Amino acid sequence: MTADDAGSGTAEEREAWDAAAPDGAVRDTGARESAAAEAPEEAPDEALDEEDQPDPIALRLEQLILGAERRYTPFQAARSAGVSVELATRFWRAMGFADIGQAKALTEADVLALRRLSGLVEAGLLSEPMAIQVARSTGQTSARLADWQIDSFLEGLTDPQETGMTRTEIAYPLVELLLPELEEFLVYVYRRQLAAATGRVVQAADDVEMVDRRLAVGFADLVSFTRLTRRLEEEELGELVEAFETTAADLVAAHGGRLIKTLGDEVLYAADDAGIAAEIGLRLIETLTHDETMPELRVGIAFGTVTTRMGDVFGTTVNLASRLTSIAPKNAVLVDGAFAEELSRTGEAPVSEAEAAEAAAAAEKEGEEPPSYRFALQPMWQRPVRGLGVVEPWLLSRRA
Known part of the structure; x- marks a missing residue:
């Protein structure tokens, strides 16, 4: 089933979505389907009020970093990933992100992440509470890292007086140059830390330790x-x-x-x-x-x-x-x-x-x-x- 076919869903999923929807979101099923039908497919942010439309530069940066355009509402992303809206919302919040109502703000990468995490649960490799902990620990750690890097790079590597460009203008080319290298380095450090942590577990005297x-x-x-x-x-x-x-x-x-x-x-x-x-x-x-x-x-x-x-x-x-x-x-x-x-x-x-x-x-x-x-x-x-x-x-x- 594709995300575009996910406008209906089971009664339980619609109820979970309606319960999770923030104030002001369309809660009535018929109104939701009507709103979805009226919204042009090529306008991913149509669900947002005009004053809430994302900044064009911010949107370009997001697409550059995520490598995909906004396509899905949270309901559509959950259905496409084959998980309940309730579980998708729990994963999303655990990673540290705010509720986004019915906005088309999610990408293929978000769907893939939901599939992978829920797949670990379905395979019995992780319990659902453990999967939530994985999402939370990863989100908290990476949020701090991302904030630190952006603050440091924009402050240390950009000087509007020398470049003649504002930090907003230089952010896109800076991220474009740094992203591949930082991504590779992050994976390397993570693997190194995982190897060290696994080594400590193996050396433990018993399971309790x-x-x-x-x-x-x-x-x-x-x-x-x-x-x-x-x-x-x-x-x-x-x-x-x-x-x-x-x-x-x-x-x-x-x-x-x-x-x-x-x-x-x-x-x-x-x-x-x-x-x-x-x-x-x-x-x-x-x-x-x-x-x-x-x-x-x-x-x-x-x-x-x-x-x-x-x-x-x-x-x-x-x-x-x-x-x-x-x-x-x-x-x-x-x-x-x-x-x-x-x-x-x-x-x-x-x-x-x-x-x-x-x-x-x-x-x-x-x-x-x-x-x-x-x-x-x-x-x-x-x-x-x-x-x-x-x-x-x-x-x-x-x-x-």
Whole structure:
């Protein structure tokens, strides 16, 4: 069945469409069919009010990027893809797009995407809720990436004074040149990240560990950021945040951690190994301390079971790391007891300096090399932490 044959549909689908239609859309079946018959096929945006007609340049850009013209209403796209309007609407919203009423705003690419996603459900490879999660996670991630790229390219690569053209005028040729290369690069990075994530799953001890895993989770937080927002100009503040996020992302990746997310003045990272998380935390402090443009930094790290969902991490361990960050001294790293115990278990740090001295003396007596530790741990005063009870933080440092 083609999209043009999809004006009727079952009663259930028409009811689902009518329920999803925004205020002002044609809800009566007869009125809908009449409106469809009156609308010329070659005018894809006829359903829009005159004042809502898309900008011609925006429409040309859309066709360039999507590689297809607008042809379908949401109802027609769903019927052509062989899915219910309700499911198509859920996919559409999950990807982060607003309801579009009965406008002919969808393309063959939209139909193909619906077919592929619903096909995975029909084949039993994905459940319907999982398919919705796939749409949502992909939409959220790509929306942020697209916004960042367009803002950066139009700001950094276009100068109306030098080119004699406005950014609107230069947007089309710029996208035309960059799109093929960026698309190839995006697929490459995605495959690389998918390979890395799959490798971590394969190395997990069991199926439970794939979702609920024992990880080291660290927060790094800029000190007095609120005061900075009042003192700095918007452009200066943006440059500071970008420099902080770039530095943190580079250090986390270089030492084997994973950057989970950035929150302006704060970054959240994770690592499978406590020693890696400790190295990242101390490197962040050391690097930013030597940058006079950066404020001071606090880091908190905890170790324990973490639930992972859609690339994010949740659970008591994450909350504890956040609380440790809030009570950490300036330019210092605080860790919890489980993290300190893990460092000691793996030989990265002594349980205490007294134990380290005894081990060194025993090794010297036997003519052996004394144990070599990377980190030192100093117990701090126990204190109540909101929502988590009493904790005993440890101050992490490098061992001389």
